[in-house]
Amino acid sequence: MTTDASKALTEIRFPDDFLFGAATAAYQTEGAAEEDGKGISIWDTFCAQPGKIYRGDNGNIACDSYHRTEEDLDLLSALNLNAYRFSIAWPRIQPEGRGAVNQKGIDYYNRIIDGLLERGIAPAATIYHWDLPQALEDIGGWVNRDTAGYLADYAAICAEAFGDRIDRFITINEPQIVAKLGYRTGDFAPGIADPVKGGMATHHIMLAHGLALQAIRASKHGSVPTGITVDLTAIVSLDEESREEAIQIDREVNGLYLDPVLLGKYPEIDRSEMLPPDHVILDGDMDVISTEIDFIGINYYQPHIIRSLSGRGLAFDEYEYFNHPTVAGVKPIDMPLTDMGWLVDAGGLEEILQKVHCLTKKPIYITENGCAVSDYVDPTGAIHDHERISYIHDHLLACWHAIEQGINLKGYYHWSMMDNFEWAQGYSKRFGIVYVDFLTHKRIPKDSAFFYAAIAKSKTMPLNT
Numbered sequence: 001m002t003t004d005a006s007k008a009l010t011e012i013r014f015p016d017d018f019l020f021g022a023a024t025a026a027y028q029t030e031g032a033a034e035e036d037g038k039g040i041s042i043w044d045t046f047c048a049q050p051g052k053i054y055r056g057d058n059g060n061i062a063c064d065s066y067h068r069t070e071e072d073l074d075l076l077s078a079l080n081l082n083a084y085r086f087s088i089a090w091p092r093i094q095p096e097g098r099g100a101v102n103q104k105g106i107d108y109y110n111r112i113i114d115g116l117l118e119r120g121i122a123p124a125a126t127i128y129h130w131d132l133p134q135a136l137e138d139i140g141g142w143v144n145r146d147t148a149g150y151l152a153d154y155a156a157i158c159a160e161a162f163g164d165r166i167d168r169f170i171t172i173n174e175p176q177i178v179a180k181l182g183y184r185t186g187d188f189a190p191g192i193a194d195p196v197k198g199g200m201a202t203h204h205i206m207l208a209h210g211l212a213l214q215a216i217r218a219s220k221h222g223s224v225p226t227g228i229t230v231d232l233t234a235i236v237s238l239d240e241e242s243r244e245e246a247i248q249i250d251r252e253v254n255g256l257y258l259d260p261v262l263l264g265k266y267p268e269i270d271r272s273e274m275l276p277p278d279h280v281i282l283d284g285d286m287d288v289i290s291t292e293i294d295f296i297g298i299n300y301y302q303p304h305i306i307r308s309l310s311g312r313g314l315a316f317d318e319y320e321y322f323n324h325p326t327v328a329g330v331k332p333i334d335m336p337l338t339d340m341g342w343l344v345d346a347g348g349l350e351e352i353l354q355k356v357h358c359l360t361k362k363p364i365y366i367t368e369n370g371c372a373v374s375d376y377v378d379p380t381g382a383i384h385d386h387e388r389i390s391y392i393h394d395h396l397l398a399c400w401h402a403i404e405q406g407i408n409l410k411g412y413y414h415w416s417m418m419d420n421f422e423w424a425q426g427y428s429k430r431f432g433i434v435y436v437d438f439l440t441h442k443r444i445p446k447d448s449a450f451f452y453a454a455i456a457k458s459k460t461m462p463l464n465t
């Protein structure tokens with residue numbers, strides 16, 4: 001006899017309109033760095049400087065996607081994905097960052113967008129995923145307020161050219177990384193390590209988001225849903241002494257980029273050097289930045305777990321945490337690490353979804369989530385990335401729990417569709433569900449690709465892997 005208890009849940013089902021996608025970014029995949037009129041970006045310049053990128057790698061060729069559009073589109077289709085997030089390279093559209101438009105750049109993204117639509121895949125285009133035209137860096141980059149206006153002009157060009165066929169626009173990918181790694185620590189392009197410039201860049205990139213959003217709305221395709229993507233992390237404190245610090249860190253890494261968009265103000269932060277200096281915030285700026293978005297994109301990779309430096313003695317590995325004077329980041333024994341050394345914890349995703357849900361009821365998209373694994377092709381030609389399968393499974397389960405709780409989560413884009421140029425780590429870190437042989441550019445779907453494709457097709461997932 002079948003009882004309710006014996007019909008225990010063995011698989012979960014996602015809503016029919018849920019988007020199962022994958023994401024990439026221009027500099028990480030396209031290659032063709034100087035072809036068809038593309039201008040130089042700060043990443044071209046940065047990679048050419050010795051010692052900046054692991055093993056001296058660069059994105060000159062990357063996945064060679066620029067020359068493999070059809071092949072990659074067919075791959076997305078074979079993986080049953082109904083959504084794809086890519087970024088538009090600003091220097092391909094405007095080689096100098098302002099002024100003249102490069103028609104060949106427009107043509108390239110038209111081919112991608114049309115090819116996606118022919119295959120029933122919804123295109124989500126990120127306007128800015130870090131490849132600032134070098135000509136704009138030469139006049140101050142994100143430290144220069146004018147750059148925000150130039151980005152808005154470029155966003156308007158994208159809206160006019162592509163807005164009739166785009167499912168959604170994302171203005172900026174991860175403003176935090178742009179300002180912090182680009183101008184505060186100098187680990188990423190353009191490699192400037194100056195806290196004051198970092199604060200100025202923070203405000204200007206947020207302002208650029210608001211101005212771009214307004215420019216898209218004012219275009220002839222003004223109704224295209226538009227939002228921003230922020231990278232969020234769950235901050236978990238393990239002891240009483242680190243609790244107040246956790247609140248501060250949460251404001252520094254999450255609130256600084258989320259609050260201006262959703263609440264129209266920067267959070268209060270004890271370490272005030274993390275905030276934009278007052279003189280760069282002009283009247284009306286916060287209204288621009290908090291222009292109503294249509295959705296919020298979240299990139300989630302890992303939580304940060306901290307405890308006070310005095311609270312030693314528990315069985316944890318210690319990490320350096322932002323060179324922090326009073327707290328250490330820790331790795332709980334049962335929490336695995338990815339090949340980037342990042343913690344694997346799907347609970348953190350559920351937590352940040354709950355937090356964002358408290359701040360806004362707008363649709364939420366996970367615009368990136370994924371893990372680096374030291375993948376290799378085995379003698380049979382297969383790639384058995386079981387760590388990635390379990391990562392995808394657990395994070396999708398967290399998404400499903402969120403939806404069950406009434407959180408307005410509408411889609412998930414896995415990072416990444418394929419292995420690519422992982423910024424300062426070059427080609428040494430593999431994030432793809434599809435393996436790329438960087439010598440031949442052959443693409444080989446990994447086991448995780450088959451796993452994800454089955455979920456995308458059926459909209460169901462087994463409860464256990």
Ligand code: BGC
Pocket residue numbers: 025028173174177231299368415422423431
């Ligand atoms: C970025 C991607 C990057 C990924 C993994 C995100 O911060 O948007 O471009 O490859 O994380 O590091």
